[in-house]
Amino acid sequence: MRIPLSRPMIGEEEKKAVLEVLESGQLAQGEQVASFEREFAEYIGTKEAVATSSGTAALFVALKALGVQPGDKVVTTPFTFVATASAILHCGGIPVFCDVDRQTCNLDPERLKATLERESGVKGVVVVHLYGTPCALEEILDITRSRGLFLLEDCAQAHGAMYRGRKVGSFGDAGVFSFYPTKNMTTGEGGMVTTNDSELAKRCRMLVNHGSRRRYYHEILGYNFRMTDIAAAIGRVQLRRLEEGNARRRAHASFYFRELSGIEGLELPFIPRDTLPAFHQYTVKVRERRDELLQFLRSWGVGCEVYYPVPLHRQAFLQSYGYGAFPVAESLSREVLSIPVHPGLSPGDLEEVARLVRAFFAK
């Protein structure tokens, strides 16, 4: 695509950092990972951070460390990437879906209350700050705390997003991040668990590293979900540049809000009060002709995508669970379209995307 939907921002600093690790001979379990964990925890504002090999691995170990066991129910959104639910299933847990709010596309606190009244055996809740827009954390925390449930924040799309002046990933019992190349910062593949609970961090650290704290002494059954020092070295540079990238994303979003407002049939993203989104995506809603707009933009070389075309309760591999209908998630899957907002866009790119969108609706 001439104007891609995402592009990792890799510069000379990342290349230099990788070369230094390669030349050091310490490619894994070295100082880069430990430093990246410290720096990431400090950035998010948590006591601890545990690096992993992917966001999916981070979700899985966080859920395991939070005590999800076979048969436990965990409430989450059906309008997310598959990993949010598959991590629950890999623990032997049962994802219980709860419909989302149409404006924010995030878990709806009122519906969450109703779901918890209906379901028994629920152990916790996983919220997703979809597209980088923070969830209604205060309302959701009230609900989970008063019922003794854990809250896990899936921040895979929300590095640096703020809720009431604090970074997401510091509100729940734990937060998880992904560093996949399309994300606001990348390590190639990689992930992180953030938490203020030192015991929880200790369990995550053990799960990531074969259940051991001391080499060849295995206290619990674990995995190899470690991040490499090559990845961590990239991550440390990316973290230093994250705020600058997010500021550019926000400036690009402001441009679209200005240039695309007032178009009949086009609904712009909703920014909830007290939030500073990370604009991982700039996602519009188009009630009619969404797929036509997608084809039109792509035909002009503009990358765009539907996140997500099939809500999780409609996915083939989950059909045996007999989920009911989640009408908001279903209608959103027919309406949403993400257009380029990444930091690498030029003023000319932004002008062109806006011009094409306007031209489409003028037809």
Ligand SMILES: Cc1ncc(COP(=O)(O)O)c(C=O)c1O
């Ligand atoms: C909401 C959400 N959760 C989890 C993940 C999984 O992260 P990863 O691809 O790093 O395993 C992703 C991204 O891919 C995501 O968007």
